């Protein structure tokens with residue numbers, strides 16, 4: 001289901017992303033520059049706005065810059081220049097951006113004395129990192145791990161909707177979103193570990 005959502009959403013975004021990617025390449029901008037700029041933008045939105053309680057502005061800025069994650073890969077593919085370093089940089093910057101988002105949310109909730117929300121945000125931070133780590137480790141061992149109900153896009157969307165609603169005055173929306181996200185992130189870690197276990201069993205039996 002998550003995969004169907006991602007594929008459909010991505011296909012929908014392609015028409016918007018491709019002309020921008022072409023224009024940036026023509027202007028001499030590199031995919032790596034877009035990767036780094038997108039991350040800096042997320043940091044500004046999360047730490048400069050979200051952490052200080054400007055949730056609507058923070059969510060909107062993070063959304064705009066998080067979406068540039070679709071641009072860098074498109075630019076790399078268009079220029080025939082997908083690189084191993086680019087793939088490494090993209091994934092590493094995703095972890096920096098995600099940490100900033102959940103760190104900012106935890107910080108803001110702490111200033112509001114919402115310690116249940118802080119706990120949920122910290123679980124999301126740790127579990128989200130684990131979701132990605134399990135995949136990276138599996139791929140490093142030559143296996144695949146492209147599964148799970150709460151991949152990065154879903155995680156950002158859930159915290160984004162929660163942050164936006166709370167910013168617009170819906171009390172507890174962010175806290176509820178964070179507890180939901182904590183649960184689905186932990187479930188995703190389990191899904192990915194089970195997937196790797198089955199592959200390792202098959203490989204071991206060969």
Ligand SMILES: CCCCCCCC/C=C\CCCCCCCC(=O)OC[C@H](COP(=O)(O)O[C@@H]1[C@H](O)[C@H](OP(=O)(O)O)[C@@H](O)[C@H](O)[C@H]1O)OC(=O)CCCCCCC/C=C\CCCCCCCC
Nearest residue numbers: 009010050058059062066069091094132151152156160163
């Ligand atoms: C403002 C919030 C209100 C909500 C409105 C949101 C409107 C957003 C508009 C449209 C959504 C479109 C969704 C686009 C769907 C893109 C589908 C897709 O394919 O995404 C994948 C794409 C590329 O991923 P990568 O391959 O580059 O990255 C991989 C990923 O990191 C893996 O991680 P893992 O899943 O394993 O954890 C790694 O394992 C892998 O190595 C790596 O390669 O990437 C994206 O992730 C793009 C995400 C864009 C989604 C943006 C939505 C943002 C919504 C809200 C964010 C707001 C945050 C709120 C902050 C609150 C502050 C108070």
Ligand SMILES: Nc1ccn([C@@H]2O[C@H](COP(=O)(O)O)[C@@H](O)[C@H]2O)c(=O)n1
Nearest residue numbers: 031032069072073076082083086087090
């Ligand atoms: N600076 C970059 C960023 C990405 N790539 C390549 O694109 C793939 C990811 O594509 P997305 O559309 O999901 O961002 C990545 O695995 C790399 O192959 C790149 O070369 N340089």
Ligand SMILES: [Mg+2]
Nearest residue numbers: 069072073090
């Ligand atoms: Mg990308």
Ligand SMILES: [Mg+2]
Nearest residue numbers: 069090091094
């Ligand atoms: Mg990325």
